[in-house]
Amino acid sequence: MKRLIFVMLISLFALQVNATGVIVLEGHYQGKNLYVQNPFAGSGVGFCTFEVTINGEVTTDEVNSSAFEIDFANFQLKVGDPVIVKIKHKDDCKPKVLNPEVLKPKSTFEIVSMKIGKDGTFDWVTKSETGKLTFIVEQFRWNKWIKVGEVDGNGTTAENNYQFKITPHSGENKFRVKQIDYSGKPRYSQASRYISVVGEMTFSPIKAKDFVNFTGETLFEVYDSYGNIVKKGYGEKVDVINLKKGIYYLNYDNKTDTFVKK
Numbered sequence: 711m712k713r714l715i716f717v718m719l720i721s722l723f724a725l726q727v728n729a730t731g732v733i734v735l736e737g738h739y740q741g742k743n744l745y746v747q748n749p750f751a752g753s754g755v756g757f758c759t760f761e762v763t764i765n766g767e768v769t770t771d772e773v774n775s776s777a778f779e780i781d782f783a784n785f786q787l788k789v790g791d792p793v794i795v796k797i798k799h800k801d802d803c804k805p806k807v808l809n810p811e812v813l814k815p816k817s818t819f820e821i822v823s824m825k826i827g828k829d830g831t832f833d834w835v836t837k838s839e840t841g842k843l844t845f846i847v848e849q850f851r852w853n854k855w856i857k858v859g860e861v862d863g864n865g866t867t868a869e870n871n872y873q874f875k876i877t878p879h880s881g882e883n884k885f886r887v888k889q890i891d892y893s894g895k896p897r898y899s900q901a902s903r904y905i906s907v908v909g910e911m912t913f914s915p916i917k918a919k920d921f922v923n924f925t926g927e928t929l930f931e932v933y934d935s936y937g938n939i940v941k942k943g944y945g946e947k948v949d950v951i952n953l954k955k956g957i958y959y960l961n962y963d964n965k966t967d968t969f970v971k972k
Contacts (some may be wrong), residue, residue, distance in 0.1 A: 730760075731796040731804065737813025738841045738865070741785040744795065745808045748773065752802025759805045761798040790840045790865055799884040804816040815841020815865060817897040822869060827906040832874045832885055834899065841865045843889045849875050849927065850884040850901070852961040858929075859966035863889065877929060877944065878906035879964040911963040917970045924962060931961040 721833050734745070748759050759773045764785055771778055780795060781813045787793065793813060799805050822835040832847065842865035848855045858877065864870040876885060884901040891897070924930070932941035934949060935957050941948055950958075953971045960967050 716722065724905065726970060731799050731801050732809065734797065735795040735797075735807065735810055735813055737787055737793060738815055739782055739791045739793050740812055740814075740816060740840060741789050742809075742812040743782055744810070745777065746780060747777050747806040747808055748775060749803050749805065750776075751800045753800075756800075758799045758803035759797055763796045763798075765792075765794055774967075784883065788867075790867055807828075811892050813865065814892040815843050815954065816893075817841075817843055817891040819863070819889060820898070821899045824902040826876065826883075826885065826902055830876050830878060832902065834872050834877045834887060834902070836863075836870045836872070838867055839863055839865050839870060840867065841891070843891060845872060845887045846877075848886050848888060850886075851875070851879060851964060852931070852966055856908075857887070858885075861887075871952060875905075878904060878908055879928065880906055880908045880910040881964055883907075913962060913967065913969070915969075917972050918949050918950050919972055920949070922950055922960065922969055928962045933959040935959075 740924050746759065750756070751758055757774050757776070762769045762771055762773060762780055762804050763780065764780070767785070769780060770784065771780055782793070784885065795813070797805055797807070818838050818840045819836040820838045822837055824834040826832050843863045845860040845861045845863055846857055847861065849858045859874055861872050861874055876883070883904040883906055886899050887900045888896045888898045909926070911928055913924050915921055927944065927946050929944050930942065930948055931939055932950070938952060940958070941950070948972055953970050958969055959969060960969055
């Protein structure tokens with residue numbers, strides 16, 4: 711009998727431990743509130759959610775309804791401040807957050823200034839950032855914008871300073887930065903222009919067996935006759951030993967040429 715009572719107590723304790731669930735949302739305050747669809751508990755008694763906290767503090771939101779709003783107004787948050795929202799609910803049901811994306815960082819940066827120094831350092835200053843997002847640095851080469859690097863964003867509304875060491879080609883260069891937020895839509899800066907002192911490059915041989923050699927270090931891309939990229943990198947030469955015989959397109963410096971693998 712005592713053993714039976716002990717087993718029942720252990721089972722009851724286990725049920726109490728597992729009697730709640732928690733939905734956790736982490737992000738940054740973007741000036742908007744969350745909306746929650748709140749079903750009845752599985753037992754049919756009361757609603758599913760019984761407590762909501764923001765950064766560890768219990769909210770005063772009325773959760774005893776089929777839908778409720780999580781209001782950030784009483785927490786004196788500034789746009790861009792980090793937030794952790796916990797929605798505690800009974801284990802036989804689950805509420806649904808209708809707009810969780812409002813806590814995800816949005817690309818809102820504004821460019822204050824952009825310049826490229828003689829030492830090849832790309833500097834840009836932003837303001838009005840409301841979330842930490844990566845800046846993707848792009849260079850205009852071979853009639854297209856290509857990614858050349860990344861810099862982590864600070865995500866603050868005050869002025870932010872960034873730097874990136876560029877690899878210029880001969881002649882006029884164009885660089886820009888972009889961010890892509892949860893919407894998947896990129897946000898671009900204007901282009902910053904820079905005249906390079908790098909001399910114009912050439913390559914040899916036109917018919918290559920082992921290597922294609924450049925007259926200096928350069929970014930390069932090699933495409934086959936079907937438009938598939940087969941080599942890319944940076945250096946003074948390209949190893950083409952393992953390429954099949956045929957015609958290839960070669961992007962290097964600021965130009966496009968062809969060579970034959972023999």
